[in-house]
Amino acid sequence: MEIITSSNVKNSIGPFMDSARKNAVLITKNGRPSVVALPAEEYERMKLDALRATLAIGEAQADRGEYVEYSLDDLVKELRLEQANSAK
DSSP states (O other): OEEEEHHHHHHOHHHHHHHHHHSOEEEEETTEEEEEEOOHHHHHHHHHHHHHHHHHHHHHHHHTTOOOSSOHHHHHHHHHHHHHHHHO
16 A cells, blocks of 8 residues: 655645555555545445445344344345445
C-alpha cells in the first residue's frame, strides 16, 4: 500500500487519484495513519462481501431456529440493491 501525507494529497490531487484508482493509498496526517483511499470498485466489493457475510450469519441462525435480527428477505433486497448500484 502506498503511503502519502495529507499535504501531498492537497497539493497534487490528480496524481493522487490516479494512484488511488490502481491501489489503496494510506493518507497520513501529522505522521499518523488517517484515511485509506481505494478504488471505488474495491469499496463496492467490500460492501457486498460484508452484506453476504451478514446474510450467511442470518441464514445459519434461521437454520438453527435462533432469533434473527433482520429478515432474510430484507437482507436479500439489500444485497440486490448493492449489486445493482455497483453495476452502475
